[in-house]
Amino acid sequence: MSNDTTTATADAGTPLRDAVPGTALLEVEGLTKHFPIYGGFPVKRRVGAVQAVDGIDLAVHEGESFGLVGESGCGKSTTGRLLTRLLEPTGGRITYNGQDITHAGRKQLAPIRSEIQMIFQDPYSSLNPRQTVGSIIGGPMEINGMNPPGGREMRVRELLETVGLNPEHYNRFPHEFSGGQRQRIGVARALALEPKLIVADEPVSALDVSIQAQVVNLLQNLQRELGIAFLFIAHDLAVVRHFSQRVAVMYLGKIVEVGDRDSIYNRPRHPYTHALLSAVPEATVTAARDGEGRERIRLAGDVPSPINPPSGCRFRTRCWKAQDRCAKEEPPLIRLGGNREGHLTACHFPEEPTTAAREEDVILDPALLAAEKGTGAGSAGPVGKVDR
Amino acid sequence: MTVSPQPASVRTLDTEPDTEPVLNKGGQGSELVGRSPGQLMWRRFKRDRTGMVSAVVVLMFFVVGLLAPVISWLYGKDPYTLYGQESLDLLDDFSFPTGKFGGMSGEHWFGIEPGLGRDIFIQLVYGIRNSLLIGLAVTAATVVTGILVGVTAGYMGGKTDYWLGRLIDFLLAFPSTLFFVAFMPVVVALFVSPEDETPTYVRVLALFLVLWFLGWMGLARLMRGETLSLREREFIEAAKVSGAPPWRIIRKELLPNLVTPILVQSTYMLPAAVTAEAGLSFLGVGLLEPTPDWGRMFALAGKVYENDPTYMFFPGVAMVIFVVCFNLLGDSLRDAFDPKAGR
Ligand SMILES: Nc1ncnc2c1ncn2[C@@H]1O[C@H](COP(=O)(O)OP(=O)(O)OP(=O)(O)O)[C@@H](O)[C@H]1O
Ligand code: SF4
Ligand SMILES: [Mg+2]
Numbered sequence: 021m022s023n024d025t026t027t028a029t030a031d032a033g034t035p036l037r038d039a040v041p042g043t044a045l046l047e048v049e050g051l052t053k054h055f056p057i058y059g060g061f062p063v064k065r066r067v068g069a070v071q072a073v074d075g076i077d078l079a080v081h082e083g084e085s086f087g088l089v090g091e092s093g094c095g096k097s098t099t100g101r102l103l104t105r106l107l108e109p110t111g112g113r114i115t116y117n118g119q120d121i122t123h124a125g126r127k128q129l130a131p132i133r134s135e136i137q138m139i140f141q142d143p144y145s146s147l148n149p150r151q152t153v154g155s156i157i158g159g160p161m162e163i164n165g166m167n168p169p170g171g172r173e174m175r176v177r178e179l180l181e182t183v184g185l186n187p188e189h190y191n192r193f194p195h196e197f198s199g200g201q202r203q204r205i206g207v208a209r210a211l212a213l214e215p216k217l218i219v220a221d222e223p224v225s226a227l228d229v230s231i232q233a234q235v236v237n238l239l240q241n242l243q244r245e246l247g248i249a250f251l252f253i254a255h256d257l258a259v260v261r262h263f264s265q266r267v268a269v270m271y272l273g274k275i276v277e278v279g280d281r282d283s284i285y286n287r288p289r290h291p292y293t294h295a296l297l298s299a300v301p302e303a304t305v306t307a308a309r310d311g312e313g314r315e316r317i318r319l320a321g322d323v324p325s326p327i328n329p330p331s332g333c334r335f336r337t338r339c340w341k342a343q344d345r346c347a348k349e350e351p352p353l354i355r356l357g358g359n360r361e362g363h364l365t366a367c368h369f370p371e372e373p374t375t376a377a378r379e380e381d382v383i384l385d386p387a388l389l390a391a392e393k394g395t396g397a398g399s400a401g402p403v404g405k406v407d408r
Numbered sequence: 409m410t411v412s413p414q415p416a417s418v419r420t421l422d423t424e425p426d427t428e429p430v431l432n433k434g435g436q437g438s439e440l441v442g443r444s445p446g447q448l449m450w451r452r453f454k455r456d457r458t459g460m461v462s463a464v465v466v467l468m469f470f471v472v473g474l475l476a477p478v479i480s481w482l483y484g485k486d487p488y489t490l491y492g493q494e495s496l497d498l499l500d501d502f503s504f505p506t507g508k509f510g511g512m513s514g515e516h517w518f519g520i521e522p523g524l525g526r527d528i529f530i531q532l533v534y535g536i537r538n539s540l541l542i543g544l545a546v547t548a549a550t551v552v553t554g555i556l557v558g559v560t561a562g563y564m565g566g567k568t569d570y571w572l573g574r575l576i577d578f579l580l581a582f583p584s585t586l587f588f589v590a591f592m593p594v595v596v597a598l599f600v601s602p603e604d605e606t607p608t609y610v611r612v613l614a615l616f617l618v619l620w621f622l623g624w625m626g627l628a629r630l631m632r633g634e635t636l637s638l639r640e641r642e643f644i645e646a647a648k649v650s651g652a653p654p655w656r657i658i659r660k661e662l663l664p665n666l667v668t669p670i671l672v673q674s675t676y677m678l679p680a681a682v683t684a685e686a687g688l689s690f691l692g693v694g695l696l697e698p699t700p701d702w703g704r705m706f707a708l709a710g711k712v713y714e715n716d717p718t719y720m721f722f723p724g725v726a727m728v729i730f731v732v733c734f735n736l737l738g739d740s741l742r743d744a745f746d747p748k749a750g751r
Contacts (some may be wrong), residue, residue, distance in 0.1 A: 104649050126653070133651035146642035149445055150664035156643075159660070160650035193444055206646075213650060 044079040045117060045217055045249050046103065046136075051076050052111035053098050057327065071326045072098040074273035075112065077353070080217060085243050085250040087264030089257050089296065091323050095273040096253045097141070100221045103251065104138050105129055116217075134164050134213035139220040139239075143202035143227070147194040153180070153205055154190040160212045179208040184238060200231035207238065217249045225255060236263060257296050261285060266362075269293050272334040273326055275353060279363030287373035289356055289365040291339050297375055333368065341369045446667075452744040459740025462733040469730055473537040480534075483517075485527040487534040487700040491516065492525010504715050518722045522712045532722055534700035536730075539689075543682030545616055550623035550681070551674050555666070557624065558631025559658060563639060569632070576625045584622045588684070591618050592693040608699050615694055619684055627673050631666060638665055668745040675738035679731045686727070702727065 054069035073095040080086045090096050101107040103114065105121060114122045116132055137160075140146035147156055157176045161168070168175040177187035183204040194202055203223060210218050220239065224232040240263055243250050254260045260267055261281070268278040269292060277290040288294055298317040317340075324330055324337055333351050336342040345368050353366040358373060443451075453459055472479065480486050492505075500506050505520040513519075518528035561572040595614040600606050638644065638661075647657050686703025688694035695701040702723060709720035 101645075106645050106648055126651070130651050133649065136649070138646065138649045140642040140646065142642055146646055148643040148661055148665070150667075151660075152444075159647070159652075163647075163650050163652050163656065195445065195448075196443075209646065209650075 043082055045082045045084075046080040046251075047115040048076065048078050048103065048112065049115075050112035051099070051102060051109055051114065053095075053102055053107060054110045068327055071273050071329055073102065074326075074329075076270070076273070076275045078268055078275065078278065080249050080251055082216065083243075083247040083249050084266065085240075085252060085264045087260030087267040088251060088253045088270060089260055089267060090255065090270035091296075092255055093323050093326070094270050095326070096255070096270060097221050099270070100138065100219045100251065100253055104136055104219050106138075134160075134166075135216045137210035137213060137215040137218050139203075139206050139210050139218060139223045141222040141226055143199045143206060146206050147202055149194055152191050152193055153197075156194070156205060157209045157212050160209060164213060166213065175212070176208075179211055180205075182211065182242075183208045184234075199227050200235060203227060203235055204238065207235075207242070211242065211246075215248060217251065219251045219253070221253045222255060223252075224259060232259070239263070257285070257293075269296065272323055272329050274334060274366070276335065276367070277363075277365045278353070279365075280360065283360050283363040286375060287359070287363070288375065289359065289363075289370035289373055290335075290367045291341055291371055292335050294371050294375070295338075333366075341371070343369065449668075449744045453740060456740045456744060458736055459744065462737040462740065465729060465733040466737055469536060469540065469733075472533055473540040476533045476537040480530055483530060485516075485530045487526060487530045488698055489527075490525050491527055492520050492523075494525075504712070519718055521708070522716045522719060523708070528719065528722060531700050531705065532702070532726060535702035535705055535723070536726065538695060538700060539682050539685050539702040542612060542615055542619075542685045543678055546619040546623060546681040546685070547674060547678045549616070549620045550677060551627060551670065553620070553624035554627025554673075555631055555663075555670065558628040558633075559635050559662060559666070561628070562632040562635025563654070563658060563662070565636075565639075572628075573632075576628055579622060580625050582622055585687070587622060588618050588688055589691055589693055592688065606696075608695070611695055615685060615688060619681055619688075623677070623681065623684075627670070627677065630669055630673060634666055634669055635662060638662055672738055672742045672745060675734060675741055679734040683727070683731065 051073055052071075052075050053073040054071050056066050057068045057070060058064045059067040076099065078086070078088075088096055088099065098107065102109050105114070105124065109122055112122065113120060116136065119132070121129060121132065151159070154173065154176050157179055158172045160166075161172050161175065166172075173190065177190060180187045180189060185201060185204050185208070189197075194205070197205065203226075206223075223239065224235050227235060236259065239250070239252075242248060243263075250263070252260055252263055257267070257269075264281060266278070266280050267284045268275050269284070269290065270276070271292050277284065277288065277293045284293060285297065288297060295317040324334070330337050330347070332348050333339070333342070333346040336346040339346065349368065351366045351368045353364045355361065355363060356365050356367075356370055359365065485491070497506060504522045505525075516527050516529065518532065520526070521528055521531060557572055557576070561569040592614055595617055596606055596610060599610045599613070644657060644661055647661050652660075682702075685694060686701070686706070689701040689703035690707045692707070694703060697704075705723040706720070706727075709723065713720055
């Protein structure tokens with residue numbers, strides 16, 4: 021589906037160096053979700069909408085791990101819930117294996133329910149406190165009428181072992197486990213149906229840093245061993261770095277940059293990607309470069325409200341390169357000159373494809389600026405204003 | 409890339425638990441069957457002395473109520489015989505008990521009823537039985553209705569929720585006591601024409617209907633709130649993602665998590681229903697003579713308390729103990745179920 025419209029998609033035929041070759045398993049075009057806001061007195065009526073997801077295109081290939089990164093509130097979870105059809109899209113199209121599932125009902129979804137599974141963010145609310153581990157993991161099999169050889173219980177024990185838990189924990193209850201262990205139970209539940217695609221919504225962000233790595237490792241191995249495609253949602257680029265062959269960066273309901281791992285981490289073009297990268301802890305980013313320093317960008321304030329997003333480029337209220345054009349024209353997600361195939365950026369004035377240190381820091385936070393006065397008074401363009 | 413080579417088999421990797429499991433506390437290490445939240449609550453409840461005593465007392469009331477015919481047989485009296493009329497020395501000329509303390513004796517433990525001269529002990533036993541059974545039936549019906557309406561409203565949301573919410577508001581706005589008193593005759597008249605004599609079962613049915621009609625809204629509201637908050641929990645989404653039909657979600661995911669509030673609320677609702685029934689009979693619109701009734705004993709006691717104050721004593725004390733113990737039991741259950749006490 022290579023289309024030459026301005027909102028190009030990461031198209032299926034693009035050879036990506038790290039990408040697992042394969043056909044697109046899940047394709048999304050112009051996916052939109054607006055949550056209506058009701059207000060007014062005495063008659064309630066629709067007064068606006070939270071534009072949580074606003075026209076995103078992406079494709080997840082078979083066996084591929086695709087990362088979706090963005091700040092809190094930019095619509096990542098909403099995207100994940102749309103893809104698993106927990107939410108009804110307002111617009112756009114979702115195609116799974118060639119089948120349009122955009123508005124499919126529960127009955128129509130039934131055959132593919134087992135193929136798309138989800139791992140949730142909160143290990144405490146994602147397991148029913150009243151069910152044993154056995155019925156939590158075995159439940160999906162029961163619903164889908166799966167009768168693995170050796171019985172469901174056998175299979176559950178096997179799955180427990182796969183995710184690194186003691187099979188003897190079969191009869192225990194969630195409250196008897198730690199956060200990391202619970203998350204493993206969640207992983208086992210997702211695996212129970214032998215899915216082809218797992219949407220993992222920030223599966224480690226609620227965990228201790230020391231445990232995060234273990235769970236990510238587990239997921240990574242599962243992905244490789246079992247060839248499951250992953251849509252891995254995270255709020256910083258560090259977690260996704262080792263995990264995903266392709267990464268999309270999301271900002272306020274839109275994808276601002278997408279590309280293979282190398283392009284995003286080493287040749288990012290979008291200012292927001294630069295900003296996110298500079299927030300990644302030193303050790304992980306400078307691994308390739310020997311501590312020669314790197315750019316420091318600090319984003320000011322919060323993400324603007326998705327109820328009333330900025331005109332034109334949504335990042336412009338926090339962008340240090342913003343100009344008049346950015347307010348008037350929405351930058352299309354296109355392949356810029358010098359970018360690899362499949363590396364798409366939505367920016368009128370992209371950055372240089374490097375992450376090397378700037379001469380001066382870009383500081384977009386007035387408070388920080390005041391604290392560090394004199395050290396770097398916003399060399400590149402205006403100092404971002406905290407919008408409020 | 410900093411990714412280290414991984415072992416080939418998924419089974420062998422990273423099998424170390426990230427932290428020591430939270431179980432194994434208290435030397436239960438070898439026990440491999442986990443304790444369910446319900447079992448943990450039971451253990452917590454057993455440690456609560458007040459709760460256990462209340463539970464025993466409450467149980468006693470049920471036993472007394474259920475075994476009333478047996479008690480009557482053992483005691484050798486029944487609630488209908490007019491003992492005061494049969495033997496003339498039990499009541500004086502003004503129909504008050506002749507003996508001290510309302511005529512208490514080895515023969516009539518709690519004394520003799522002024523006027524008709526029935527045995528107070530067995531009257532009370534049967535009165536408790538009738539009030540308790542009606543209260544129990546009303547509670548069962550209101551609990552079921554409350555769960556159905558509340559869970560439906562909470563789970564469906566949208567228009568359904570809105571209209572059920574308005575219905576609840578409307579019914580809650582009813583002045584319930586006034587409604588009961590005013591509507592009892594109306595409901596009775598639905599079944600029998602006013603000229604005929606009303607059979608007792610019709611009065612019982614009418615009592616049940618009015619108490620049920622205005623009894624379920626509190627629980628429905630609670631259920632709706634709980635369902636709304638549970639519905640947002642991720643394990644519900646997980647069930648949906650694996651294709652669970654709504655009925656299964658309600659049955660397997662929602663209801664087990666609603667057992668606690670249902671149980672706690674029911675222990676508050678039952679004494680309320682019993683006292684409401686007693687109240688209606690007290691006001692003369694509930695059970696009528698000669699059916700023994702707890703509430704009607706207070707009505708009589710109110711009339712005779714100047715000359716026979718003892719008559720008030722036993723029904724009154726029984727009622728106070730009953731209500732207090734039920735509420736203490738409810739509190740203890742709530743404490744034992746409190747999720748904050750142990751996660
Ligand atoms: N059911 C809903 N009704 C109304 N608004 C919603 C709903 N769900 C999400 N939103 C809004 O949509 C926006 C995107 O939310 P979403 O949960 O997708 O963000 P996120 O990127 O996952 O953030 P986080 O990292 O905090 O999980 C937010 O502004 C949120 O308030
Ligand atoms: S389009 Fe303009 S405002 Fe948006 S990121 Fe690019 S330079 Fe910044
Ligand atoms: Mg989220």
